[in-house]
Each structure stands twice: as C-alpha cells, then as structure tokens.
Amino acid sequence: MAAELRLADIHKSYGPVQAVDELDLTVGEGELLALLGPSGCGKTTTLRMVAGFEEPDRGTIRIGGDDVTYQPPHKRNLGMVFQNYSLFPHRTVAENIAFGLRMSGASRAEQQTQVARMLDMIRLPGREDMYPNQLSGGQQQRVALARSLVVNPRVLLLDEPLGALDRSLRESMQFEIREMQQRLGITTLLVTHDQEEALSMSDQVAVMNAGRILQIGAPSTIYDRPASRFVAEFLGTSNILTGKADADGRKLAAGAYSFALPEPQPAGAPVVLSIRPERMVLGDEAERCPSRLRGRITGAVFRGSYAAYQVRVEGMENEIFVYRQADGPLGAITYRVGEEHWLGWNADDGILVDPE
Amino acid sequence: MATAVDKTKSRLGARGLRGLLLIGPAVLFLVAFFVLPLFDNAMRSFATADGQGFTLARYVQLLTDRFYLGVTLETVVLSTVVTLICAAIGYPVAYFLVRKAGRWSGLVIFLLIAPLLTSIIMRTFGWQVLFARRGLVNNLLVQELGWLERPLQIMNTPAIAIIGLVHVLVPFMVLSIATVLQGIDRRLEESAQILGAGRWRTFREVTLPLSADGIGTGAILVFMIANGSFVTLVLLGGGFQTLPLFIYQQFNTTRDFSMASAMSTVLLVIALACLYLQLRLVRRQGGS
Numbered sequence: 001m002a003a004e005l006r007l008a009d010i011h012k013s014y015g016p017v018q019a020v021d022e023l024d025l026t027v028g029e030g031e032l033l034a035l036l037g038p039s040g041c042g043k044t045t046t047l048r049m050v051a052g053f054e055e056p057d058r059g060t061i062r063i064g065g066d067d068v069t070y071q072p073p074h075k076r077n078l079g080m081v082f083q084n085y086s087l088f089p090h091r092t093v094a095e096n097i098a099f100g101l102r103m104s105g106a107s108r109a110e111q112q113t114q115v116a117r118m119l120d121m122i123r124l125p126g127r128e129d130m131y132p133n134q135l136s137g138g139q140q141q142r143v144a145l146a147r148s149l150v151v152n153p154r155v156l157l158l159d160e161p162l163g164a165l166d167r168s169l170r171e172s173m174q175f176e177i178r179e180m181q182q183r184l185g186i187t188t189l190l191v192t193h194d195q196e197e198a199l200s201m202s203d204q205v206a207v208m209n210a211g212r213i214l215q216i217g218a219p220s221t222i223y224d225r226p227a228s229r230f231v232a233e234f235l236g237t238s239n240i241l242t243g244k245a246d247a248d249g250r251k252l253a254a255g256a257y258s259f260a261l262p263e264p265q266p267a268g269a270p271v272v273l274s275i276r277p278e279r280m281v282l283g284d285e286a287e288r289c290p291s292r293l294r295g296r297i298t299g300a301v302f303r304g305s306y307a308a309y310q311v312r313v314e315g316m317e318n319e320i321f322v323y324r325q326a327d328g329p330l331g332a333i334t335y336r337v338g339e340e341h342w343l344g345w346n347a348d349d350g351i352l353v354d355p356e
Numbered sequence: 357m358a359t360a361v362d363k364t365k366s367r368l369g370a371r372g373l374r375g376l377l378l379i380g381p382a383v384l385f386l387v388a389f390f391v392l393p394l395f396d397n398a399m400r401s402f403a404t405a406d407g408q409g410f411t412l413a414r415y416v417q418l419l420t421d422r423f424y425l426g427v428t429l430e431t432v433v434l435s436t437v438v439t440l441i442c443a444a445i446g447y448p449v450a451y452f453l454v455r456k457a458g459r460w461s462g463l464v465i466f467l468l469i470a471p472l473l474t475s476i477i478m479r480t481f482g483w484q485v486l487f488a489r490r491g492l493v494n495n496l497l498v499q500e501l502g503w504l505e506r507p508l509q510i511m512n513t514p515a516i517a518i519i520g521l522v523h524v525l526v527p528f529m530v531l532s533i534a535t536v537l538q539g540i541d542r543r544l545e546e547s548a549q550i551l552g553a554g555r556w557r558t559f560r561e562v563t564l565p566l567s568a569d570g571i572g573t574g575a576i577l578v579f580m581i582a583n584g585s586f587v588t589l590v591l592l593g594g595g596f597q598t599l600p601l602f603i604y605q606q607f608n609t610t611r612d613f614s615m616a617s618a619m620s621t622v623l624l625v626i627a628l629a630c631l632y633l634q635l636r637l638v639r640r641q642g643g644s
Binding site (some may be wrong): 052053072073074075076078079080082084085088089090098099100103104123147148151156 | 547548557
C-alpha cells in the first residue's frame with residue numbers, strides 16, 4: 001500500500017510568522033525521509049499538514065497521486081507515531097492496536113488475528129490485556145508503532161518518535177524501526193531535531209531552517225558535503241574558516257593565515273571553508289599537511305572511542321576542534337592541555353560551503 | 357544510649373506539641389461547634405421520647421413508611437434530575453471553555469461564577485421578573501411573538517425550582533469537567549483521527565471516556581449540594597417536599613426535633629456516601 005508523498009510549493013504562516021516557506025519535497029515509494037532542523041524550523045508544521053491537522057495557505061500535498069491537501073485526517077489512511085506515544089490510556093494494548101481496524105469496520109475475528117500478528121512483530125506477544133501504563137517506554141513505543149502500521153497506511157509519519165526514550169534504548173529502536181520500515185516497504189516521513197537519528201535511519205535527509213529546506217540528500221552526502229554553513233554546523237561539529245580567495249583564487253586568505261582551497265574560486269570572493277574535526281590531523285603528521293596551523297591545546301576530553309581536543313590558534317576567533325581515533329589503550333589522551341602542536345588537513349577535506 | 361533516645365523523644369515531643377498548638381484552635385472550634393452538635397443531633401434521633409432509652413423507631417418509620425420514603429425519594433429524584441441537566445448543559449460549556457474560548461476563557465469563567473456571587477434574594481426576584489405571569493418571557497411569547505395563547509405557568513411549578521437549582525449548580529459541573537478536559541492530551545484525539553475516526557467518533561471513543569472522571573466529580577458535587585438545598589426551594593416554591601424542607605417543617609411547625617434529627621442523619625449519610633464515591637474516583641485517577 002506504500003505510496004509516494006509529494007509536497008509542492010507549500011506555504012504556511014501564523015500571523016506574521018512564516019512557518020513554512022516555498023517547500024517542495026518528495027518522498028519516494030518505500031523511502032524514509034527525515035526532516036531535520038532546530039525547534040521552530042517548520043518541520044513539525046510540515047508534518048501536521050501532511051497529517052491533515054493543519055491546512056497550508058498555498059500549495060498541494062499529494063499521496064500516491066491523490067490530492068489530499070484539504071482532506072480531513074481520518075480519510076487520509078496514514079499512520080502516525082508521536083513522541084509521547086499517545087496510546088489511549090483507557091484501552092488495553094489489544095484495543096489500542098485494533099483501534100484503526102475497528103474504525104474501518106473490520107470484523108472481530110480479523111481484529112484479533114491482526115493484533116496477534118502485530119504483537120508478534122513487535123516482540124510483545126501475550127500483552128493483549130495490559131494497559132499502556134503497565135508497559136515500559138520502549139514497549140509503549142513499539143505498541144504505538146504497531147497501532148499505526150496495522151491499518152496498512154499509505155504513509156507513516158513519525159514525530160520525534162524516540163525523543164522520550166533513554167539513550168541506549170534509542171539506538172536499538174533506531175535499528176528496529178528502520179528494519180521494520182524497510183521490510184514493510186512503507187513510505188515514511190520522520191521529523192526530528194536529532195541529527196544522529198536522521199543520519200542513521202533515513203534514505204534521505206532534508207535539513208530545514210526558518211521554514212525552508214536548505215539541503216536534501218543522502219545522509220552521507222549531507223554530512224560530507226554540506227551545502228551551507230548552517231547545515232555543516234547543525235550536523236555534527238564543524239570548524240568554520242572564513243576569509244577571501246586570494247589573487248589567483250587557489251588559496252583562502254584569513255587574517256595572517258592562508259589555506260589551500262579544494263577548488264579554485266574567483267579572486268577576492270568571500271569564502272567559507274568547513275572542516276570536520278575527525279578530518280583534522282594533530283601532532284607530527286600535521287607537519288606534512290598542505291594546510292596547517294600552530295596552536296595550543298586548551299581542552300582534551302576522553303570520549304571512549306575517540307579523544308576530542310580543543311585548540312586555540314593565535315589570531316583566530318574560534319577554537320578548532322580535532323577528534324582523534326583511539327590510538328593508545330582505549331582512546332587515551334595522548335596530548336595534554338597547554339602543549340603546542342601542529343594541526344592540519346588535506347585540501348580535499350576542506351569543504352566550501354554557502355556562507356548562510 | 358539512654359540519653360540519646362530521651363533526647364530524640366523530647367525533640368519529637370516538642371515538635372508534636374508545636375503542631376498541636378498550631379491546629380489546636382481550629383480543631384477545638386470544629387469539635388465544639390460541628391462534631392459535638394452533629395453527635396448530639398444523631399443521639400437525639402436515637403433517644404426515646406422520655407430521653408432515657410434507645411430506639412430505632414424513627415429510622416424504621418423513615419425507611420418503611422410510604423410517606424417518609426416518598427420524601428427521601430423525591431429529594432433524590434430532584435437532585436438526580438438537576439444533576440443530569442447540569443451535566444447536559446455543563447459539558448458543552450466546559451468543552452467550549454477549554455477548547456474554543458482561548459483568551460475569552462477568563463470572561464466565560466466569570467460569567468459562570470456570577471450567579472454564585474449574587475444574593476439568593478436577588479436571584480429569586482430575577483426569576484420572578486423573567487417568569488411571572490406577566491413577566492418578560494411570557495410577554496415575549498404571548499404579546500410580542502404571539503406564539504402562545506395564554507401565558508405559561510412557570511413560577512410555583514417544579515420547573516422553576518429545577519431551573520433555579522441548575523442555574524446555581526451548573527458552574528460546579530462545568531469547572532469539574534473543564535479541569536479534566538484541560539488535562540487531555542490533544543494528541544490522543546489526533547491519534548484517533550489519523551486512525552480513521554471522524555470528529556464525532558473521536559469524541560465518543562477518546563474525549564468523552566477520558567473526561568468521564570470530570571463528569572463523575574461534577575455530578576457528585578452537584579448531587580450533594582442539590583440534596584441539601586433549602587433556600588432556593590423555599591423562595592422559588594415549586595411544591596417540592598424534600599428532606600431539607602421537611603426538616604425545617606418538623607422544627608418549626610410539628611416541633612418534632614427527634615424526627616428532624618433522624619432525617620438530617622439520613623441526609624448526612626447520603627452525603628457521606630457521595631463523598632466516599634468521590635474519594636474512590638479520585639483514587640482511581642491517582643492510581644492510573
């Protein structure tokens with residue numbers, strides 16, 4: 001029953017606030033697209049318009065080719081999972097899961113077999129008669145998922161589905177939801193402010209800010225090739241270097257420093273370069289890098305699988321972050337605060353981004 | 357060892373004493389002017405005519421005699437009718453207050469509570485002005501609109517008493533329901549809609565059952581107050597013969613104090629039963 005979801009030229013404002021601005025988005029059949037952005041960026045409004053709880057001021061929403069822009073939510077045949085699960089507290093697990101089937105007039109026997117099938121799928125067999133408040137957070141989340149999937153929805157909407165779970169559970173649920181989504185081949189729109197969730201669960205990520213989509217692409221593309229400064233900084237940590245291209249357009253002149261550019265730029269053009277901390281090299285190896293700086297370590301943090309360093313460079317506004325994979329026993333901190341070292345990177349690891 | 361124990365003991369004692377001093381006056385006052393009179397009242401209902409022996413005769417009479425049973429029944433029926441009307445009127449108002457009123461909710465609450473702030477005398481005269489034979493309503497229906505041949509008889513009928521009671525009691529219902537409605541997560545309703553329930557179905561399947569506790573609390577409150585209502589019924593008339601009216605009559609006309617005491621004990625027991633029900637409702641809410 002999977003169908004393509006297509007949003008075209010969607011506008012939505014609340015009074016003077018433009019919540020969603022000229023939004024175009026397509027989620028292909030069976031694909032999972034994550035809408036990622038800070039709170040208030042318009043991602044939830046977009047989801048609510050797809051669900052039918054809000055109407056756009058302009059534009060069309062199509063599901064499997066049908067225009068549903070102004071269709072009420074109960075006629076859209078969607079599934080939705082909310083952050084707080086939103087299970088009906090006055091109904092048992094079985095009644096919760098069967099709710100959608102009952103609304104569409106399925107027979108009692110059909111409801112029973114489907115409920116049993118779903119409970120098997122979410123690995124909670126035999127919990128039919130329990131009430132939601134008797135289940136743990138993760139179990140409630142799985143029941144909520146089952147409740148939304150049992151009706152074979154055309155599109156599944158996930159609104160910060162893992163926000164209420166603790167960290168370790170969140171990671172296993174990411175795998176679980178993704179696996180289920182792929183196995184059922186269900187078109188899914190995921191809204192999240194958690195970049196890790198967006199990157200690890202989706203086929204495509206759309207980064208939103210201030211009502212607009214800044215970049216859409218595969219998770220690795222978005223991470224490795226951010227189009228703008230906002231995307232680079234919102235997804236993980238980025239070291240941002242700003243300046244102007246020099247006379248022959250091959251180097252970035254930033255104050256007293258000059259760095260090689262990955263590709264030539266018009267002379268004198270403003271340039272913003274983003275380098276991921278894990279692409280930075282620290283210590284003796286850095287002396288061989290074409291772009292390098294000398295700085296003093298102002299912070300060193302052990303993070304398990306890697307160590308994070310904060311380096312202060314004379315004449316630079318922001319500290320530079322460097323992640324180093326564990327090379328000693330379990331990521332032991334090999335450099336100490338106060339030491340002076342070289343840090344550098346290869347020209348290809350510097351990414352030119354839009355200044356916005 | 358011994359001294360340490362003594363110390364804690366004396367400290368506890370001091371704290372207990374201070375606590376006692378703080379609540380003492382209130383407790384003394386309640387015991388002297390509420391508990392003892394109630395007790396005295398109850399005892400009187402069990403005393404034989406000469407004041408020496410113990411008898412259950414009055415309760416036997418109250419609970420078996422057709423006439424007295426009728427009075428109790430009428431009290432309960434009137435309160436039930438008032439409660440049902442309050443629920444029917446109160447629910448939509450509470451729904452509007454919580455979901456639609458927005459920044460006007462303060463005004464709506466004020467309008468709701470306004471009847472409670474006006475004196476009973478003013479309210480009664482207000483109803484006279486509205487519903488008298490030549491009152492506003494009849495004038496409108498007969499003369500202005502010509503819908504009726506003869507003026508409606510509303511004053512001194514059961515209807516006016518019910519209208520009067522509903523008028524003062526509906527705020528209790530509305531506020532009880534509104535409190536619960538306020539706490540319902542809108543996403544539960546949205547979940548139902550997404551799963552294929554229309555507006556009415558969503559209301560029936562989710563909103564109404566989840567606000568049942570509010571209706572319950574409101575109903576118990578309204579029922580209890582209606583059960584004991586006296587002034588409204590005296591002033592508006594309507595020919596009701598309820599327990600409070602009958603107690604008054606026993607005191608002033610028949611001067612059978614013991615019978616009046618027995619009846620007030622019955623009224624008290626009904627109220628206590630209601631309180632017990634409410635307590636159980638609240639506990640169920642707390643438990644879930």
